[in-house]
Amino acid sequence: MKKPLRMILCFALAAALALPLSAPPAAAAAKPAGAVGFTADDYLTVNNRELVNRRGEKVKLKGANLGAWLIMEDWLCPYEEVGDNYELLETLIARFGVQKAYELMNTYEDNFITAYDLDQIAAMGFNCVRVPFWYRNFYYDDNGSKILDSNGDWDFSRLDWVVRECSARRIYVILDMHGAPGFQSDAPHSGKADSNGLFAKTPQGERYRELTDELWTAIAARFRGNPAVAMYDLLNEPCCDMPVTELQRRIYNEGIYKRLYKTVRAADEDHIITLECIWTPLALPQVRTHNWQNVVYQVHFYNNSDFIFAAFLLLTRLYHPGIPLMMGEFYPLGRTTWKGCFRTMENLGFSWMLWTYKGAGHLMWESDWCLKGSKDGFERAKIKTDPFAEIARKWGAYLRTENGYTDTGHYRNNVEAFLG
Template identity: 30%
Template structure:
C-alpha cells in the first residue's frame, strides 16, 4: 500500500528576498540542463547529508545509522530515542538554513535519504507515510526560497555499495544479489514519482547514490547489474512521471561509467560523477598549487567524465569537497595554514567545472566541523556532551572520514594486517572489488569501521542515559542554524562561483 499521492504537494514556489528566480521544470537538451524557455540552468549547491540519512562523521556517532538508533533506544527507550531523532531532523534544516543557502546564490540542494524512513524490512510491502512527510517538509522549505531539490536515495535495502554510509551493517553490497531488494526500491521510486511528478521544485531523481556493483559486463567492465537496474528504474519512473530528469551515478562510487558504454543512453538523463581528491584530505600529499597538481586535478576529473564528453550529455558532479582542519586540535595557525591549501584546492576544482558549465553539489552543508559550510558550535550542549567521544573515535581511527592520524592504533592494526597478508598468497591481495581499495583498506573497513565502531558506539549511547525530553530537545536544537557557525571563507568561495553562473 502506498500513501495517497493524489494531492498536489509543494506548489509553485514564491520569489523571496534570496533573489533566486522561481523554480521551473528542467530537462536535458544536449549537453545542457535547460528550463522551459530553453535557457541554460547550471545547478550549484550542496548535499544535506546527516539529515535523512545520518552519517557518523557528520553528527558524531560511530558505525552505522541503524545501529546508532538502536543503541540510543536501548538506553533511552524507543519513545524518547525517536523523539530525539525527530527533533534533530527538525532543527537540522529549516527556513533559516534555506535562507542562508539562497543568500549565497546557491540554487540546488541534493537531499540524501535512507530507505528505512519509507520501508520496514519486516513489512516491506507497506510504505511508511512518515518518510514522505519528511521529504515534503524539506521540499516545501526549498520551494519557499526557490531552491531546486535533487532527491537522492542514499541507502537502499542490502546496501548498494560496500561502505558504511549506505547503512547496511555489512561490507558487502547485497542489493545486487537479491531481486526483492531491487523490487522494493522500484516500488519506492514509483511512489515518489507519483508524489512529485508535477512539482517544478524537484530538479530530478538520483535513484542510487554511489553504486558499487561487482558483476562484469561481457567486455570486462564492472557494473553489469547496475546498467540493467538503471534501465529498469528509468522505465518504472517514466511510466508515472515522464518529465523529471534522472541523475545516474556511475559505478564504483560514481567514478566509472565504462559499463554504460554497452547500453543505449537513457533519455532526459544527467550522468553524475563524484570528484573527491586525496589532496583535500588529512593524510597523504597536500595541495600546493603546483603545475603537476593542477594537471592531475584536471586529468582525474576528465577521466571520470569521459563518458559524458563522448556522448554529449550534461555533467553533474554530485559530491566533492575537502576536509578542513580544526584549530582546537592543532592550533589556529596550523589549521589556517592547512585550510588555506584546502580552499585553494576547492577553488581550482570549481574553475575546472566552470570551463564547460558543469553542475555541482558540494559535500557538505552542515556537520560537527569536518566539511560543512556551517557546523555546530563547539559550545553547544550537544558538542560539549559528545566531544570526548568524538576525540576517542579519532584516536581509535574508527571513522575513515574523520580520522586525521591513525598512528595511535598502528601498533595494533599494522602487525594484524601484516599477519593476515601472510595467510593469503600475494597474487590475490588485489583481486577483491572494489580494486581501488588496498588489502589494508578492505580489512580496516570491516574491522575498524564496522565491527569496532559498533562496539564503541555503545559508549556514545551511554552519554544519553537518563536524559529527559526537555534535555533531548536542548541537545537536538544544537543543530539549529542559530546555534551553528559559518565557515566564512568556504561560503565566500561558493558565493563568488555561484554569482558567476
C-alpha cells in the same frame, strides 16, 4: 595508452586547466514579480548537454548537499558509541522501542535542518540542494513495514517539507537515494557498512530490489510535475568500497540502473534522472546504449591534485560527450585547490554540489568540509548509554544551526566567488 592518444589527451587537459573562467551560464531565472516560488515554467529538462527550463533558459545547478540530515554519518553527526546509521537506529529501537526511537530521530531531523538553513542557502546564492535520504526514513524495518502519517498514508512529510520550502526560495531539489534497501555499497555512508544486499542474486536480494522499486515508484508519483524537483538521484555511489573490478562495477551499475530507470519512468515520464558513475566514467554505459532519455550523469571525486581532478573530469566529458554532467560531491584533498576544482568544472560545463552544508565534529567550526560547523564544545549523544531524555536534549534546540553552529569561513574563502 598509445603515444598519439596520450599526446591528444595531454593537450586537451592543458586546455581545460588553462582556459580562463568563461562567463557563467544563466542560473535559475530571477523571481518574477508577484510569483511565489517556482512555477511550471521553471521545470527542468535536458537539451543535449544543457539543463533548460521551459522558457528555454539554460540553468547550471550550483548547490550544496544537505548531508547528515536524513541519513547520518559518524564523522559529521553528533553521536558516538555506534558506527553507522543502521546500528544507531537498531540500538535505539532495542533500548526504547520502535516508536520512541523514531521520536528521537524526528527530534534530530526537526532541528538539524530548518527553514533558517534554507534561508542561509538562498542568501548565499546557491540554486540547488541535494537531499540524501535512506529507506529507513520511510520503512520501520527491512521487511517493508511502512511508516504512516496521522491519516494512515505512507509518510513522505519530510521530503514534502524540503521540496515545498525550497520551492518558495527558488532552490531546486535533487532527491538522492543515499541508502537503498539492502544497501548498494560496503561504505557506511549507505547506512550500514559492509553490506551490499541490493545486488545479491538471492530471494532476499530480489526482495530488497522490490522495496527499492516500491519506494522510487511512490516518490516519483508524489513529485511528478513538481518544478522544484530538479532530478531523481537513483542510487548514491553504488559499489563503493566493494572488492570488485571496474568491469564488475559496470555490470552491477548497468543492471540496477536499467531496472530503476524503468521503475521511475513508469511513474514519472518527465523528471530528469541522474545516474552516478562515481570514481571513473567507465562505470556507466553511454546513454545511447539503452536509449535513456532526460538523463544526467553524475560523478563524485575526492582527489589529490588539480591535474588529476581536471583529467578525471575531462575523461568523463570525452567518454560521455552528449549529455549534461554533474559533480554531485567533491572535496579537494592533498594538493588540490578549490579554485582548480571550480575552474575545471566551469570550463567543462559541470553542474556541482558541495559536500556538505553542515557538520558536527572536532574542528568542524573551522573546516572547509562544511559551510556551517559545530561550535567548540558541542555534545554528542551516547547512543548506548545516554537516557532517552538526554539524547532528546542533545538533539534538540542546540542542534539548530543558529544555536550550536558557526560559519566556518569556507563560503567566504573558497566558494562565494564562483557563484556568480
